[in-house]
Structures are given as structure tokens and as C-alpha cells.
């Protein structure tokens with residue numbers, strides 16, 4: 001079950017939103033009395049309530065907004081119990097001052113906003129002693145291991161327990177609550193009304209992650225990176241899983257660099273079957289592979305990892321996707337060893353994607369030049385791959401047939417910039433922009449205007465995601481859905 005937290009300064013808004021949520025199917029709503037601006041009129045909020053509630057009045061030290069006296073707060077919580085609300089949230093340290101009465105269930109809570117306590121088990125045991133129906137711990141995740149410990153706590157608890165790791169690192173504890181036996185989890189009313197760090201909104205929980213249908217059989221995948229909050233991979237992969245009716249979910253795993261080792265150690269405990277590997281882990285990820293496809297080893301980085309038995313299999317689907325797009329656009333012969341001999345390519349950028357593409361093109365016999373805004377990086381890439389490095393300012397000089405932008409220039413919100421001048425383009429050039437948000441970057445617009453053939457970042461994104469889908473599920477990806485989903489999500493005009 002999902003409990004939607006409602007915090008509003010005015011009674012009227014709180015009542016209206018509560019009604020709306022229940023109409024939309026919300027099963028439980030938390031009324032955060034500490035958000036109410038004036039004197040709280042509890043009767044007004046609960047007498048005609050449209051559905052079950054948790055009544056909470058959070059102190060400031062626990063992340064709430066309550067400014068009035070503790071005496072008044074206690075009175076409110078007692079009144080809520082006397083009025084027979086379904087649940088009341090009582091902080092563990094004051095629980096003994098608020099006696100049980102009637103049918104109201106007691107959620108005994110503990111909050112910590114800087115870290116996750118070391119000994120969660122002892123803490124939960126002490127909280128259970130406070131005549132708890134539900135024990136709830138919400139603490140800040142600072143490492144991925146905090147999530148693992150929190151989920152273990154909930155899974156092994158004898159008492160119904162809610163364990164939430166707050167912050168972006170902790171998001172998965174919110175999504176996997178039901179799977180480990182949590183009586184409910186918390187979500188926010190809408191994306192702009194987060195009541196706690198890392199809270200997902202109700203729509204994301206129900207539509208994107210299909211929270212209620214997650215069970216012990218659900219196969220888990222995800223993206224491991226830092227940051228991951230704005231990544232489109234969960235949207236695209238979960239939509240594909242849904243379309244194919246797969247009991248699988250794709251989650252955001254925010255893992256800082258120094259925590260990757262712990263993450264890799266935990267994947268089997270968490271029953272994760274595969275991940276998309278994003279920055280900053282693409283190169284380090286390769287070291288955790290027991291086997292990697294030869295292209296991934298050659299490139300020196302992976303973007304996909306599949307956990308199979310004891311093996312960690314590494315792949316680079318960015319490379320595969322980019323090569324497919326180029327082969328198709330240039331109509332390269334398939335059965336030739338060096339189909340790109342004589343093709344002059346300029347790659348802008350020296351990051352993971354530039355490296356993957358440069359490696360692929362060199363293997364196909366292309367003549368590759370690289371330019372990036374940091375000459376040291378350009379030189380390292382060029383010497384590793386065996387291509388030419390030039391200064392960024394010289395990028396318009398080489399005579400080229402194929403231009404590839406693997407820098408983020410032109411990416412939202414940097415819409416008015418192009419990494420390459422229109423004046424240097426001719427109609428014989430093929431222009432490939434790896435930026436997919438927006439699809440029509442300024443570079444792509446210039447290229448269109450000059451009559452160039454183009455490959456967009458969406459073309460590449462869809463293909464790399466489709467390869468991942470196949471590796472993860474063994475099924476062919478619903479290409480049209482992948483394309484529509486990413487186009488829709490990145491379009492300046494929302495289609496629905």
C-alpha cells in the first residue's frame with residue numbers, strides 16, 4: 001500500500017487534495033498537521049474524510065514544520081486517537097506519553113536526516129517496545145549499503161516495519177517496500193511537493209514502478225550511476241517491461257564512486273539481474289566483469305552488466321548502437337573487414353561515448369580525428385585508440401565525411417549552442433549528434449538546413465536501450481514504444 005503524504009498550509013486545500021487522491025484510488029493518506037498555517041481544526045480535516053488517514057504532526061527536529069508548543073502537539077495527536085483515525089504517527093521518544101485507545105493503530109517513528117544508524121535492529125526493537133503496531137524508521141542514506149541494511153531490517157522484522165532511506169541514494173527502499181513486507185510506504189502528492197528528501201510522487205510509484213504489483217518474483221534491473229535522478233532509463237525500460245507484460249522493474253541506483261564495490265557485492269542479495277552502467281562507473285564497471293564482450297574490453301568501458309549465475313557479463317550497447325546507426329546511414333557493406341576505409345571522421349568529445357565510437361570506427365578502418373575542449377583528454381583518447389588529436393579551435397579544419405558530436409553541447413538546457421559551425425558544413429557531410437534531449441539540437445537543425453544526412457541521439461538511444469532490453473529479458477524490444485517514450489519525454493511539447 002502507498003501512503004500519500006499531504007502537507008498544505010490551508011485546511012481547504014488539504015481537504016480538496018485528499019478528496020482528489022481518494023477519487024484517483026489512493027488507499028491511505030498522511031495528513032501532515034504541522035504544515036497547516038493557522039490553528040489546526042482537526043475535526044474539519046477528519047470528520048468527513050473520504051478515506052483512511054495517518055495523522056502526523058512532525059516537530060522541526062524531525063524534519064517537520066511544527067512551531068507551536070509540544071503540549072498542543074500532544075493534544076492534537078490524542079484528539080486524533082479519540083476521534084478514531086486509522087493511524088497516528090508518534091515519535092518514539094514521546095510514545096509513552098500518548099496511550100493507546102480504541103482502534104487507532106500506532107505508527108512509532110524515528111527520523112534521522114544526516115545518516116542511517118549503525119544498529120537498526122536494536123533501534124527497531126526498542127521502538128517496538130513502545131506499544132507499536134508499526135515501527136517506522138526514516139533515515140538518510142549516505143551509502144548504498146544503508147539501503148541493503150534497511151531492506152534487510154524490514155524483511156526480517158517480526159513487527160510490521162517501515163524502513164525508508166531518504167535522499168536520492170535511498171530511493172530504492174521506497175520502491176521495494178512491498179517486496180520486503182513493509183505494511184506501506186510513503187509517496188508525495190506531486191513532484192513539486194516533496195515532504196522528505198528522495199520521496200517519489202504517487203504517479204511515479206503507481207504508474208512507472210507499479211509498486212503494488214512488485215513481488216518476490218519481480219526481476220530487478222536498474223541504472224547504476226551518480227547522479228541518476230534525471231535519467232530517462234527507468235522510464236524507457238519500465239515502459240517496455242509493461243508493454244510486454246514482464247514482471248520486471250528498472251530502478252534508479254544512485255551509487256557514488258567510492259561505493260561501487262559495495263553495490264557490486266550486494267547485487268545478488270538484492271536479486272538484481274542486470275544494470276545499465278552510467279557515469280562515473282563505465283570504466284570501473286569493466287573491472288567487475290568476469291566476462292566482457294571483446295568490444296567492451298577493447299573500448300575499456302561497459303554500459304551494461306548482466307548477472308548470470310556467478311558471472312558478471314559486460315557489454316557496451318552504446319558502441320553497438322552507434323555502429324548500427326552509422327552502418328545503416330552510410331550503407332556500409334556487411335561482409336567487408338574494413339568497410340570504413342577512406343571515410344574521414346571527426347569526433348567531438350573525449351568521454352565514454354566518444355571512446356566507444358572512436359574504437360568502433362578505427363576497427364572498421366575509418367580515419368578518425370578527435371577534438372575535445374580539454375586537450376589532455378583528447379590526447380589520451382587518441383593515443384589509446386590510435387587516432388589523431390587536434391585542438392578544439394581547429395575542429396573546422398579537417399576535411400571530413402562524418403561528424404559526430406559526443407559532447408553534451410546542445411543538450412537541454414544548453415539549446416542555443418552547437419559544437420560545430422554551420423558554415424563548415426556541406427551537403428555531403430553525415431552529421432551524427434549523440435545528444436537526444438532535445439532530438440533536434442541546433443547542430444541537427446544546421447545539418448538539416450544544409451541537406452546533410454543525419455543520425456540523431458534518439459536513433460542511438462533507442463537502439464542502445466533495445467540491445468539492453470534483449471540482454472536483460474531475452475526478448476526483442478518494442479522499438480516503436482521505446483522511440484515514442486523517449487521522444488515524448490524529451491519533447492518540448494507534451495503529447496499526452
Ligand SMILES: O=C1C[C@@](O)(C(=O)O)C[C@@H](O)[C@@H]1O
Nearest residue numbers: 005056138164186195196199
Ligand atoms: O515519516 C515519514 C516518512 C517521510 O519522512 C518520507 O521520507 O517519506 C515522509 C513523512 O511525511 C512521513 O511522516
